[in-house]
Amino acid sequence: MKPLRALALWVTLGGLSTLALAQAPGAVVLQYHFVAEDTPFSTSVSPARFAEHLDAIEALGAQVLPLQDILATLRAGRTLPEKVVAITFDDAYESIALAAHPRLRARGWPYTIFVNTEPLDQRHGGFLTWDDLRKLVAEGATVGNHGLRHDYMVRGAAVGLPTPESPAYAAYLRKQVAGAQARIDAELGPQPKLFAYPYGEYAPPLERWLAEAGYAAFGQHSGPLWAESPAQALPRFPASGPYGALESLRPKLSMRALAIEHASPEDMRVGDADAAPVFSFALRFPEVHPGPVQCYATGEGAIPTRRNGARITAQAPKALAKGRSRYNCTAQGPDGRWHWVSQPFLRLN
Numbered sequence: 001m002k003p004l005r006a007l008a009l010w011v012t013l014g015g016l017s018t019l020a021l022a023q024a025p026g027a028v029v030l031q032y033h034f035v036a037e038d039t040p041f042s043t044s045v046s047p048a049r050f051a052e053h054l055d056a057i058e059a060l061g062a063q064v065l066p067l068q069d070i071l072a073t074l075r076a077g078r079t080l081p082e083k084v085v086a087i088t089f090d091d092a093y094e095s096i097a098l099a100a101h102p103r104l105r106a107r108g109w110p111y112t113i114f115v116n117t118e119p120l121d122q123r124h125g126g127f128l129t130w131d132d133l134r135k136l137v138a139e140g141a142t143v144g145n146h147g148l149r150h151d152y153m154v155r156g157a158a159v160g161l162p163t164p165e166s167p168a169y170a171a172y173l174r175k176q177v178a179g180a181q182a183r184i185d186a187e188l189g190p191q192p193k194l195f196a197y198p199y200g201e202y203a204p205p206l207e208r209w210l211a212e213a214g215y216a217a218f219g220q221h222s223g224p225l226w227a228e229s230p231a232q233a234l235p236r237f238p239a240s241g242p243y244g245a246l247e248s249l250r251p252k253l254s255m256r257a258l259a260i261e262h263a264s265p266e267d268m269r270v271g272d273a274d275a276a277p278v279f280s281f282a283l284r285f286p287e288v289h290p291g292p293v294q295c296y297a298t299g300e301g302a303i304p305t306r307r308n309g310a311r312i313t314a315q316a317p318k319a320l321a322k323g324r325s326r327y328n329c330t331a332q333g334p335d336g337r338w339h340w341v342s343q344p345f346l347r348l349n
């Protein structure tokens with residue numbers, strides 16, 4: 001997987017030293033859906049809670065920056081301010097304009113809305129309209145791509161779509177991704193090439209296609225960004241439902257990425273034969289993390305995590321449930337802050 005910042009370029013330009021890179025600030029990207037009282041709990045925060053989140057970000061002294069600027073800074077090997085947050089909304093529900101936008105605009109804070117274009121083109125109820133989006137963009141929002149439809153993009157025949165490995169997949173992506181981007185750009189003027197995977201589900205053929213087409217792409221696995229985050233598997237912290245509680249959100253705002261390299265598996269899809277997958281990676285700066293690394297699996301809590309020098313290997317003792325789950329791995333840094341990386345898994349039927 002390609003990191004945001006190409007290492008060769010960085011070396012050529014004589015950029016940050018290893019130690020400086022190890023300590024370089026990253027960014028926390030928050031993911032919201034609804035900002036409303038009467039929508040599903042797991043994907044909602046109330047307007048009052050959302051306002052508390054913004055207060056917490058301000059109290060921390062974090063700068064809220066446009067997602068595309070954060071990525072451009074990391075890509076260029078430049079240093080971000082010490083504390084950076086980006087705010088994103090998936091699915092373009094109308095509560096963004098009603099409850100979120102006025103609060104963000106009052107602070108002059110930018111944000112990104114990832115939209116599916118078909119519900120907008122078909123004027124589905126509950127969603128923003130293109131006219132709404134034009135107004136939000138004029139007032140500081142960026143619109144990213146969430147696909148033409150909200151497809152399970154890598155589940156293949158099980159959901160009536162071409163499998164990512166099939167010859168028909170490229171044509172599907174031209175419609176689903178490039179087609180959606182064409183609609184976005186036609187309605188709103190050219191927008192940055194940012195993609196958010198519906199349901200946070202992706203696979204290597206999709207990542208490669210997006211990389212070749214010039215998109216950065218976000219999942220729904222948690223963790224901060226840093227310079228070498230894989231550019232088509234970028235993490236975000238969900239900030240809705242149970243994750244919307246302030247005691248859940250606050251520590252994440254100061255979290256740093258656990259810098260890793262040579263991670264496997266590269267594919268989040270797991271079959272029945274490897275339903276308790278091994279997650280293995282090397283610490284990029286082992287000297288910064290001399291202590292233990294502990295991984296946790298969805299529904300299983302702490303799982304056996306072995307360390308051999310810089311190499312960390314974790315495996316859940318039990319098979320993962322069907323559907324999506326994650327391993328989260330954390331270590332404490334010398335700054336006392338928690339460093340975090342997440343690996344998503346998708347166990348298909």
Ligand SMILES: [Zn+2]
Nearest residue numbers: 090091198199
């Ligand atoms: Zn979505």
